[in-house]
Amino acid sequence: MRHRHFLSYFFYEFCQITVAIMSSGNLNFQCAIVTGGGGGIGKALAAYFISKGKKVLIAGRTESNLQKTAKEIGTAGYYLLDTGKTSDIPAFIAKVTAEHPELDCLVNNAGVQRPLEISKLDATEFLGKADQEIDINIRGPMHLALGLLSHFRQKKSAIIINVSSVLGFVPFSIINPVYNGTKAWLHFWSMNLRTQLKRDEGGRIKVVEIAPPMVGTDLHRDREDPDDNKKEKNAEALTVEEFIEAVAEGLEKGHDIITAGKMGDIVGQWYSTFGGVYSRAEEGRM
Ligand SMILES: NC(=O)c1ccc[n+]([C@@H]2O[C@H](COP(=O)([O-])OP(=O)(O)OC[C@H]3O[C@@H](n4cnc5c(N)ncnc54)[C@H](OP(=O)(O)O)[C@@H]3O)[C@@H](O)[C@H]2O)c1
Numbered sequence: 001m002r003h004r005h006f007l008s009y010f011f012y013e014f015c016q017i018t019v020a021i022m023s024s025g026n027l028n029f030q031c032a033i034v035t036g037g038g039g040g041i042g043k044a045l046a047a048y049f050i051s052k053g054k055k056v057l058i059a060g061r062t063e064s065n066l067q068k069t070a071k072e073i074g075t076a077g078y079y080l081l082d083t084g085k086t087s088d089i090p091a092f093i094a095k096v097t098a099e100h101p102e103l104d105c106l107v108n109n110a111g112v113q114r115p116l117e118i119s120k121l122d123a124t125e126f127l128g129k130a131d132q133e134i135d136i137n138i139r140g141p142m143h144l145a146l147g148l149l150s151h152f153r154q155k156k157s158a159i160i161i162n163v164s165s166v167l168g169f170v171p172f173s174i175i176n177p178v179y180n181g182t183k184a185w186l187h188f189w190s191m192n193l194r195t196q197l198k199r200d201e202g203g204r205i206k207v208v209e210i211a212p213p214m215v216g217t218d219l220h221r222d223r224e225d226p227d228d229n230k231k232e233k234n235a236e237a238l239t240v241e242e243f244i245e246a247v248a249e250g251l252e253k254g255h256d257i258i259t260a261g262k263m264g265d266i267v268g269q270w271y272s273t274f275g276g277v278y279s280r281a282e283e284g285r286m
Contacts, residue, residue, distance in 0.1 A: 026208055026251040029105035029159050031055040033096060035083050035144070036110030037075070038065035040217035041163065044244045045107060047073040057100060059083070059092075060110065076100070083110045083140030084132060093147045104158040106148050108141035111163065111182075113219050115175040130178045137182035142189065152205050159206045162190045166213050166263050169270045175223075187211065194256065195282050208256055213263030215243045236262050 032049050036042035037058025046056045050073055059079040060066050066078035077099070081092050097103055114129045121129075145160050152158035167173050168183030187209060194207035214237040216230040231237050238246075238261045250258030259267040280286050 025254045026159060026161075026206065027052055027054075028157055029054065031057070031076075031100055031102045032105035032107055033057045033059060033079075033100075033103060034107040034109055035059045035081070035140070037078070037107075038062055038069045040219065041212060041215060041240060041243065042107070042109040043069050043073065044240045045109060045247070046075060048244055048248055050074055054105075055100070055102070057096065057103075082136075083108075083144065084135035086135065086139050086143040089140075089143045089147050093144070093151070097148075097151045103148075104152065104155045105161070106144055106152075106159075107161045107163070108144060108186075109161075109163040110140065111137050111219075113176055113179045113222070115223055116178055117175065118177065133178050134182060137179065138185050138189075141186060145193065149205070153201070155204075157204050157206070159208060160193070161208045161210060162186050164190065164209055164211045166211050166259065166266045168211065169266045191278065199282075206256075208251070208258065210247055210250075211257065211259045211264070211267050212243060213238060213259065213261040215240055 032046075032054055034042050034046045034049075034056060035058075037046045037056075038060040042058065042060075046058050046069070049056045055076045056073075057077050057079065058066055058069060058075050059081040061080065061082045063078075063080055066080070069075070070078045079092060079096060081088060083089075112133055114133050116126055116129060118126065141162055145162075148160075152160075164186040165179075165183040167176065167180045168185075168187040171177070171180030171184070173180060190207055190209040197203060197205045197207060214229045214234060216237055216239050218226070220226045220229050225233070227233055229237050231239055243260050246260030247258055257267065257271070277286070
């Protein structure tokens with residue numbers, strides 16, 4: 001398995017530089033809610049957790065997809081939620097935690113990607129799409145995490161898993177200027193959230209970031225060619241199965257940041273360059 005070898009090498013190198021961000025065991029939770037669990041990476045993550053004996057709930061906007069997926073992979077339930085409608089989040093959290101008090105894992109996976117050409121789009125249309133993308137990719141994960149913290153604080157341990165992107169490290173997909181920025185935000189937010197929870201609350205609530213490279217899902221539905229992220233069209237793209245295999249390895253080894261494939265190199269390079277600076281800041285030496 002080429003990707004496995006690459007991943008092992010990547011993480012060997014990575015661990016030398018970022019020992020401080022390593023910890024063990026990301027599968028100590030009992031019950032996870034996976035946003036965007038009706039399809040793509042979220043569905044595959046949910047199925048993987050179920051295969052590990054976890055109770056899994058999924059949330060999304062399209063009931064037919066949630067229903068179909070829940071039946072197909074055997075989730076313990078599903079919830080209709082638009083993560084971009086942050087005013088709905090408190091009621092959602094109250095309902096899920098009342099129905100599933102053992103909930104101790106949040107997977108912020110739901111995300112959208114909108115091609116936005118600054119010179120071609122009318123400003124009103126641009127801003128409407130951009131605001132929605134920011135609501136879903138930034139405000140949703142932040143409101144869900146903050147909203148669940150008091151519930152998670154009552155647990156022996158809990159985990160927040162944020163799905164960012166390699167595009168949050170280098171914005172090389174120039175047609176997605178807002179998306180790239182939202183994923184950079186999620187990356188930096190995940191780092192600081194992890195550090196603060198470790199520093200101030202003893203690290204009982206872990207924060208893991210998954211930074212996918214290009215993976216063959218429906219994410220590119222708004223592009224001219226929605227299938228340009230499929231292996232047949234892009235040799236560097238991973239299939240969902242290849243990606244989840246790498247993610248499973250990272251989760252089982254307890255990594256705090258997980259990526260895969262050749263594009264995942266960017267994440268290692270970023271940490272080689274800036275990981276030390278961040279570690280010094282974490283230790284209060286800056
Ligand atoms: N595939 C890639 O190449 C790639 C690369 C880097 C990062 N990622 C990230 O991986 C995550 C999963 O993406 P994917 O590739 O699996 O894409 P996907 O196939 O489009 O799946 C996204 C899922 O999120 C749900 N969703 C979207 N907006 C939502 C909202 N506002 N509220 C609730 N659910 C919502 C969608 O269902 P509904 O529309 O029914 O709600 C869908 O089930 C995203 O955060 C994406 O940015 C993907």
